[in-house]
Amino acid sequence: MGREGESPDRCEEIPLHEREPERASLSPYTVKLDVFEGPLDLLLHLIKQEQVSIYDIPIARITEQYLDYLRRMEALDLTIASEYLVMAATLIYIKSKMLLPAPARAADEAEAEDPRQELVRRLLEYQKYKAAAELLWSRAEREQATFTRGRLETDETNPEVNATVFDLFRAFQRAMERLKERQELVIAREQITLAEKIAELRALFRERERVDITALFEAACSRRELLILFLAVLELVRVALIRLVQTERFGRILALRASDVDPEAEATALRMTRDDHAD
Amino acid sequence: MTMRIEELKPILEALIFTASEPITEQELAQILPEADRATLAAALEALRRDYEAEGRGLELRRIAGGYRICTRPEHHEYIRRYLKTRPSARLSMAALETLAVIAYKQPITLPEIQEIRGVNSARAVRTLLEKRLIEPKGRKPVVGRPILYGTSREFLIQFGLNDLSELPTLEDFEELTEGASVS
Amino acid sequence: MTMRIEELKPILEALIFTASEPITEQELAQILPEADRATLAAALEALRRDYEAEGRGLELRRIAGGYRICTRPEHHEYIRRYLKTRPSARLSMAALETLAVIAYKQPITLPEIQEIRGVNSARAVRTLLEKRLIEPKGRKPVVGRPILYGTSREFLIQFGLNDLSELPTLEDFEELTEGASVS
Numbered sequence: 001m002g003r004e005g006e007s008p009d010r011c012e013e014i015p016l017h018e019r020e021p022e023r024a025s026l027s028p029y030t031v032k033l034d035v036f037e038g039p040l041d042l043l044l045h046l047i048k049q050e051q052v053s054i055y056d057i058p059i060a061r062i063t064e065q066y067l068d069y070l071r072r073m074e075a076l077d078l079t080i081a082s083e084y085l086v087m088a089a090t091l092i093y094i095k096s097k098m099l100l101p102a103p104a105r106a107a108d109e110a111e112a113e114d115p116r117q118e119l120v121r122r123l124l125e126y127q128k129y130k131a132a133a134e135l136l137w138s139r140a141e142r143e144q145a146t147f148t149r150g151r152l153e154t155d156e157t158n159p160e161v162n163a164t165v166f167d168l169f170r171a172f173q174r175a176m177e178r179l180k181e182r183q184e185l186v187i188a189r190e191q192i193t194l195a196e197k198i199a200e201l202r203a204l205f206r207e208r209e210r211v212d213i214t215a216l217f218e219a220a221c222s223r224r225e226l227l228i229l230f231l232a233v234l235e236l237v238r239v240a241l242i243r244l245v246q247t248e249r250f251g252r253i254l255a256l257r258a259s260d261v262d263p264e265a266e267a268t269a270l271r272m273t274r275d276d277h278a279d
Numbered sequence: 280m281t282m283r284i285e286e287l288k289p290i291l292e293a294l295i296f297t298a299s300e301p302i303t304e305q306e307l308a309q310i311l312p313e314a315d316r317a318t319l320a321a322a323l324e325a326l327r328r329d330y331e332a333e334g335r336g337l338e339l340r341r342i343a344g345g346y347r348i349c350t351r352p353e354h355h356e357y358i359r360r361y362l363k364t365r366p367s368a369r370l371s372m373a374a375l376e377t378l379a380v381i382a383y384k385q386p387i388t389l390p391e392i393q394e395i396r397g398v399n400s401a402r403a404v405r406t407l408l409e410k411r412l413i414e415p416k417g418r419k420p421v422v423g424r425p426i427l428y429g430t431s432r433e434f435l436i437q438f439g440l441n442d443l444s445e446l447p448t449l450e451d452f453e454e455l456t457e458g459a460s461v462s
Numbered sequence: 463m464t465m466r467i468e469e470l471k472p473i474l475e476a477l478i479f480t481a482s483e484p485i486t487e488q489e490l491a492q493i494l495p496e497a498d499r500a501t502l503a504a505a506l507e508a509l510r511r512d513y514e515a516e517g518r519g520l521e522l523r524r525i526a527g528g529y530r531i532c533t534r535p536e537h538h539e540y541i542r543r544y545l546k547t548r549p550s551a552r553l554s555m556a557a558l559e560t561l562a563v564i565a566y567k568q569p570i571t572l573p574e575i576q577e578i579r580g581v582n583s584a585r586a587v588r589t590l591l592e593k594r595l596i597e598p599k600g601r602k603p604v605v606g607r608p609i610l611y612g613t614s615r616e617f618l619i620q621f622g623l624n625d626l627s628e629l630p631t632l633e634d635f636e637e638l639t640e641g642a643s644v645s
Contacts, residue, residue, distance in 0.1 A: 037376055037398065038397045081398065126397065127452075129380050132382070133378070134375075136379055137370075139438045143437055144369075145355035146349040146350055146355070149296065149531070150482030152297065166408055171561075174559065182580055289519035293533035293534065294537075306544075309547065334471055335472055336472035337475055337479055348479075354476040358476055361489075389638075426630065
């Protein structure tokens with residue numbers, strides 16, 4: 001059960017007709033709370049299961065069963081949404097009110113308000129919408145079986161979208177996010193200098209003997225960074241710290257630490273890259 | 280001189296076919312000022328009856344206040360074979376319940392929806408907004424000025440309704456549920 | 463047992479209607495292995511003849527080796543009229559985004575819009591002006607005195623808003639994202 005008290009995603013695609021029998025066949029010991037859409041749904045299930053009237057709920061029995069579900073959920077280490085706890089408190093409150101001796105009950109019976117009244121009202125109200133939801137489901141079922149025509153050429157010349165204020169808000173957010181990204185990029189770009197890049201590469205080659213330079217180029221975020229990287233690599237080649245190897249024309253470029261460049265190492269590097277290509 | 284039904288019918292068929300969404304009688308009237316409204320209505324009715332004939336794979340439906348040509352539901356299996364689609368992801372019960380509350384109580388705010396359902400419904404409302412089944416309908420003039428939600432035209436289209444009055448009333452459901460729960 | 467022509471015809475009609483490209487006899491045969499090829503060909507021929515009947519707005523054509531349902535050329539004038547009515551109510555993504563920036567940041571100049579969107583927005587602004595969704599709101603007192611744009615009354619009408627304060631805010635959106643507790 002999610003913290004929102006709604007069905008988790010995996011329930012999203014379970015059609016009603018597959019869920020209903022499952023729910024009906026659940027024994028009290030296997031029922032899971034996430035089958036229910038909330039405390040009202042769970043209460044309706046209990047009332048149906050006990051075959052009692054919604055207008056005359058045996059509150060003690062139903063409360064006991066309701067709490068039993070919550071305990072079982074706890075035993076399974078599942079978080080219980082606050083709505084279920086609020087309902088538990090309500091049930092206990094109603095139960096206690098009904099246990100109180102009613103003074104002059106007989107005389108006032110007509111006026112005395114049944115403590116269950118508000119709960120019954122809510123259950124009846126909720127039950128209507130639950131039925132309405134099932135009707136919507138069956139309508140959607142039929143609609144999913146009908147198809148409209150395929151695309152026409154005239155559709156493609158008109159690639160436009162309908163919009164609501166929420167689309168508008170989303171569009172605004174998208175534009176602002178892009179702006180933020182660009183600003184961060186500008187800052188990042190201005191921060192990198194050639195000297196820093198060279199230092200960065202030197203550090204890299206202290207740790208590693210071979211570096212895939214093509215991959216480094218591909219990872220550059222901007223043209224400027226690419227240029228600085230290129231200049232830094234040339235500088236390291238010039239001072240003979242590294243040597244570049246390319247296994248084939250337009251293939252990937254490897255950088256080998258210069259001290260390790262002996263014919264054997266070079267041959268190994270070449271063989272390994274060929275293997276890479278075979279993959 | 281106004282257009283005759285027999286002249287109008289093929290033009291209406293071509294227009295309804297071309298429209299990518301249900302096209303309303305009013306839109307059709309605007310495109311065809313040379314037809315008077317009564318003849319237009321009669322031609323639409325005649326066209327609908329043509330489509331009702333036996334042995335057709337298509338039907339002309341009234342949806343969301345407009346007309347639309349669709350395949351008949353009984354052939355869905357073959358169309359799915361071709362499109363290689365499965366029935367698309369259905370709405371969760373949480374989303375359907377929320378949609379039902381909005382459809383019958385619109386315009387309604389998120390707290391009001393939650394009051395009826397007894398559970399947090401923010402995620403369901405978001406899902407419905409994303410699927411364009413509901414849309415904001417202004418704000419309620421109370422503290423916090425919460426957004427009011429109502430169903431959209433897309434809701435009518437996706438549930439095959441011509442307008443909201445085609446939904447059964449809540450009283451109809453009362454009868455149904457009473458029968459079931461008191462047993 | 464193979465399918466009969468009368469059974470096949472509506473299925474073929476539905477399939478050809480749904481396909482976004484001309485669908486070939488071979489493709490149809492693959493989707494319908496329960497029909498033999500001769501019956502399939504006969505059903506297609508029967509369907510083609512149905513569409514040739516007088517008073518139809520559509521025709522079944524053989525195009526690029528496949529079948530396709532199209533409007534008849536003689537109705538092109540009306541279809542043009544319809545297509546012309548369509549774009550007015552709709553916006554491209556570029557225009558929508560530009561409109562969003564203007565709505566939330568108004569009054570704003572074209573260079574400022576472009577700064578936020580990161581792309582040239584002159585065409586989108588022109589489109590929005592043409593659709594009367596935005597309007598000039600004076601000039602900004604800086605070099606070049608660029609025009610300031612803001613949303614119009616038409617904007618409020620088209621998006622169903624009473625005033626700009628009804629636009630969803632970040633807070634409204636967060637309410638739906640994080641979910642508020644039951645009140």
